[in-house]
Amino acid sequence: MKTQVVIIGAGPAGMLLCEILSQHGIDCVVLEKNSRAHVLERIRAGVLEQGTVDLLRQYGLGQRMDQEGHVHDGMKIVWAGRESFFIDVKKHLNKQFMAYEQTNIQEDLFLAADRRGAKVITEVANLQLMDLSSNHPHVTFTQNGETSRLDCDYIAGCDGFHGVSRQSIPSELRHEFEKEYPFGWLGILSKTPPLQDIVYANHPRGFALASMRSPSLSRYYIQVPMGSDINEWSDDRFWSEIKSRFPKEMADEMVTGPSIEKSIAPLRSYVCETMRHGQLFLAGDAAHIVPPTGAKGLNLAVSDVFYLSRAFSAFYDQGKTQLLDEYSATALRRVWSSVRISWYLTNLLHRFPGGSDFDQRAQEHELDYLKSSYHAQVALAEQYAGLPFEARNALNT
Numbered sequence: 473m474k475t476q477v478v479i480i481g482a483g484p485a486g487m488l489l490c491e492i493l494s495q496h497g498i499d500c501v502v503l504e505k506n507s508r509a510h511v512l513e514r515i516r517a518g519v520l521e522q523g524t525v526d527l528l529r530q531y532g533l534g535q536r537m538d539q540e541g542h543v544h545d546g547m548k549i550v551w552a553g554r555e556s557f558f559i560d561v562k563k564h565l566n567k568q569f570m571a572y573e574q575t576n577i578q579e580d581l582f583l584a585a586d587r588r589g590a591k592v593i594t595e596v597a598n599l600q601l602m603d604l605s606s607n608h609p610h611v612t613f614t615q616n617g618e619t620s621r622l623d624c625d626y627i628a629g630c631d632g633f634h635g636v637s638r639q640s641i642p643s644e645l646r647h648e649f650e651k652e653y654p655f656g657w658l659g660i661l662s663k664t665p666p667l668q669d670i671v672y673a674n675h676p677r678g679f680a681l682a683s684m685r686s687p688s689l690s691r692y693y694i695q696v697p698m699g700s701d702i703n704e705w706s707d708d709r710f711w712s713e714i715k716s717r718f719p720k721e722m723a724d725e726m727v728t729g730p731s732i733e734k735s736i737a738p739l740r741s742y743v744c745e746t747m748r749h750g751q752l753f754l755a756g757d758a759a760h761i762v763p764p765t766g767a768k769g770l771n772l773a774v775s776d777v778f779y780l781s782r783a784f785s786a787f788y789d790q791g792k793t794q795l796l797d798e799y800s801a802t803a804l805r806r807v808w809s810s811v812r813i814s815w816y817l818t819n820l821l822h823r824f825p826g827g828s829d830f831d832q833r834a835q836e837h838e839l840d841y842l843k844s845s846y847h848a849q850v851a852l853a854e855q856y857a858g859l860p861f862e863a864r865n866a867l868n869t
């Protein structure tokens with residue numbers, strides 16, 4: 473078999489890249505190790521930057537999002553029982569962001585692929601990337617016990633943090649940056665009406681977050697120690713704990729109910745510099761991971777896909793390779809911006825085990841400064857809403 477671009481991974485990065493390339497007339501095949509059902513049952517991100525919303529609309533993927541998504545003008549921060557303050561993204565930047573869950577985006581992307589008759593091959597195994605530094609790379613994989621080979625011009629590694637693509641780059645060529653946080657997030661989904669706003673809470677008992685998926689579906693998180701056992705967290709224990717971390721008037725507003733999903737995710741920051749090796753280009757979690765505090769993971773996958781699809785289009789439409797050559801550096805500028813703000817918010821809002829009294833005071837005065845400074849709030853709003861994608865002319869192309 474032969475195609476122009478092989479896409480590894482049918483997560484949001486892979487499926488969005490497939491849709492955009494297909495709309496540009498570029499032939500691609502998606503190879504996914506799990507079943508479609510497995511991909512669709514994963515509960516993950518929920519907040520979309522303006523740039524993500526605009527790109528989905530641009531490619532005709534925004535109808536259901538615009539019907540079911542929840543537009544927000546900003547988010548609240550509250551700490552140590554004091555009154556909350558609102559980071560007003562709309563007032564400061566005339567931008568908004570959308571609460572619309574990743575699972576829905578995956579469904580929308582798969583439906584778009586079905587309508588297009590896109591080639592999405594699931595439940596593949598033993599996938600290997602070959603001849604990456606030649607002009608004729610290819611992949612081999614097995615499916616239903618049969619081994620296949622797929623020749624291509626380029627490979628897009630969209631296979632997430634535990635995928636095979638990044639590992640196919642020789643370790644001496646990968647400059648990796650990593651930071652593990654000494655806690656995780658216990659998240660639940662419940663069929664209960666959410667609070668009106670997205671609220672981040674810093675409390676002596678630990679971080680907490682109130683978010684939503686729809687007017688009848690709430691998403692809540694609490695910081696839990698590294699290595700916590702989900703089986704020790706009954707719904708009652710969760711609701712009692714999260715209520716204790718919000719001011720009483722907010723806690724009293726929280727409608728509790730049975731969890732329909734409950735899981736603990738570790739928190740880490742990770743960046744792989746380079747996002748290209750020969751004819752292989754990494755996009756999304758395959759190249760970087762952020763703690764969910766800044767709601768950046770999914771949005772970074774989208775910005776990588778924006779840059780990579782633009783670069784492939786310039787090559788196939790005009791024979792120009794400059795955007796492909798610039799891809800890694802261009803994508804990494806936005807990656808590091810999101811990695812830094814996610815790291816900043818994680819340090820600002822969480823209680824670090826073993827943190828000193830000095831650390832605690834410094835954190836509280838950072839929160840006081842943020843609460844009182846218009847300029848500090850504009851700076852946070854600008855990064856939370858998502859920096860603009862770099863225009864082509866910024867790259868003199």
Ligand code: FAS
Nearest residue numbers: 481483484485504505517631632635756757767768769770
């Ligand atoms: P994904 O990991 O989503 O997709 C990669 C795909 O590649 C998967 O379908 C996988 O099965 C496939 N794959 C892997 N290895 C393969 C192989 N060898 N061959 C073929 N296919 C292979 N982000 C936020 O912004 N907010 C959040 O609240 C948030 N919560 C999260 C909670 C959890 C538990 C996790 C794990 C992530 C969370 N994220 C969150 C981040 C998340 O949304 C990612 O940023 C997003 O899924 C990235 O999309 P992809 O890069 O497509 O990677």
Ligand code: PHB
Nearest residue numbers: 517518683764765766767
């Ligand atoms: C979510 O709704 O899942 C969510 C919201 C904000 C975050 C992280 C996750 O920072």
